[in-house]
Amino acid sequence: MTTTTMNNEKVKVGNYRFRILALLMFATTINYFDRSIIGVMAPTLEKLFNWSNNDYANIMISFKVAYAIGMLYMGGIIDRLGTKKGYTLSIAIWSIFGMLHAFVRPSFSVVGFAAARFGLGFGEAGNFPAAVKTVGEWFPKKDRAFATGIFNAATSFGAIAAPFVVGAIVSVDGDNWQIPFLITGALSSIWVFLWWRTYAKPEDHPKVSKEELAYIQSDSEIIEESEEKLPWRRVAKTREAWAFGVAKITDAVWWFYLFWGAKFLADSFGVDIKNIAIPFFIIYALADAGSIFGGYISGYFMRQGWTVNKARKMTLLFCALIILPVCYVAITESKWVAICLIGLGAAGHQAWSANIFTLVSDVMPKKATASVVGIGGMVGAVAGMVADKLLGSVLDQAGNSGYFYAFLIAGSCYLVILGIVHLMMPNMTPLDDDLKPIKNSANS
Numbered sequence: 001m002t003t004t005t006m007n008n009e010k011v012k013v014g015n016y017r018f019r020i021l022a023l024l025m026f027a028t029t030i031n032y033f034d035r036s037i038i039g040v041m042a043p044t045l046e047k048l049f050n051w052s053n054n055d056y057a058n059i060m061i062s063f064k065v066a067y068a069i070g071m072l073y074m075g076g077i078i079d080r081l082g083t084k085k086g087y088t089l090s091i092a093i094w095s096i097f098g099m100l101h102a103f104v105r106p107s108f109s110v111v112g113f114a115a116a117r118f119g120l121g122f123g124e125a126g127n128f129p130a131a132v133k134t135v136g137e138w139f140p141k142k143d144r145a146f147a148t149g150i151f152n153a154a155t156s157f158g159a160i161a162a163p164f165v166v167g168a169i170v171s172v173d174g175d176n177w178q179i180p181f182l183i184t185g186a187l188s189s190i191w192v193f194l195w196w197r198t199y200a201k202p203e204d205h206p207k208v209s210k211e212e213l214a215y216i217q218s219d220s221e222i223i224e225e226s227e228e229k230l231p232w233r234r235v236a237k238t239r240e241a242w243a244f245g246v247a248k249i250t251d252a253v254w255w256f257y258l259f260w261g262a263k264f265l266a267d268s269f270g271v272d273i274k275n276i277a278i279p280f281f282i283i284y285a286l287a288d289a290g291s292i293f294g295g296y297i298s299g300y301f302m303r304q305g306w307t308v309n310k311a312r313k314m315t316l317l318f319c320a321l322i323i324l325p326v327c328y329v330a331i332t333e334s335k336w337v338a339i340c341l342i343g344l345g346a347a348g349h350q351a352w353s354a355n356i357f358t359l360v361s362d363v364m365p366k367k368a369t370a371s372v373v374g375i376g377g378m379v380g381a382v383a384g385m386v387a388d389k390l391l392g393s394v395l396d397q398a399g400n401s402g403y404f405y406a407f408l409i410a411g412s413c414y415l416v417i418l419g420i421v422h423l424m425m426p427n428m429t430p431l432d433d434d435l436k437p438i439k440n441s442a443n444s
Contacts, residue, residue, distance in 0.1 A: 149295020
């Protein structure tokens, strides 16, 4: 990569930061492959273990309870331990509990899966706080949404891989269902080895040139951060932290696609475990495109001279508008129309996600980034729990008509949430090391 000096001489900047980004993508792929497996196998596991919709909802809620708790604790742990150690701890926990799914027996299947999902959720809660913190350390503001969009696209890589792997290994009757849960252990071991060989902060890394370090720091306010850690309670008192939390309520929609999407297609169109791969490929390929484009577009607006505040929020408005057609999924009689509309919603959500994650590093000091992402993740997990419980109960009582209300909310909630975020954080003024607004910031 090059930049241009005042004398129009091109200077090599270097690109080591993209090696770090590649590792974020790898970790996020493992994360979503692991959490997607049960959603892909849900119709099969329901028959194998005789679960009701409410049983399945309770298993999903167990994951989200742990995810909410983990978001609060893991974000703070990562800020205290640092990204290198904190990320390693997170992936170690989720890999162990992911493999433990394979040892659940039919006699205690609901309790066993709920316990395994609980541990998985606690460990997986560390992925996004660590990844967003890493992007804040390694990329300038104008590139952060794009970098976040790139690693966030790996959520779809994992979600796409899951149905293909499961379909190739697991029979319709459920034979070999344990094997997909064991695969992530080997992948995680490879990731930890590469992470410890590759990662350090850019200012301390011997392979980062002075030019690349200058580029990374080029559009950030120069703040000398003290070694004193920010208590979680102080961070949680900021309006900015809770504005991000409100934006993360939309996680409930993403988890609806991820954990209930295969069930919806099975219940409404008879799509089984051997035929789910292509629909999931379409949905999550569109989600990938949305993540990357959504991350790129706000950076493009900033390069055109827009403020951070205007660029981020106009991009979020665009995302909210393209998600609206999801409201019609439950009333279409065409399987492929439904799949494409869900894919459009998933694309809009991932574009939204890439930009709301960067709101944190746009306004918070680096040493509070993981904690704030944790607060937002906790809010999203709670929203997902409420949605799971309501949907499971409605489906058991009213049948497939319950999906109508789920898709209606999934399509319309983003516009409402964006309005609330704007009211809470109208100018996106960055906070300094002491969580006080920085005067004359270029954000607004």
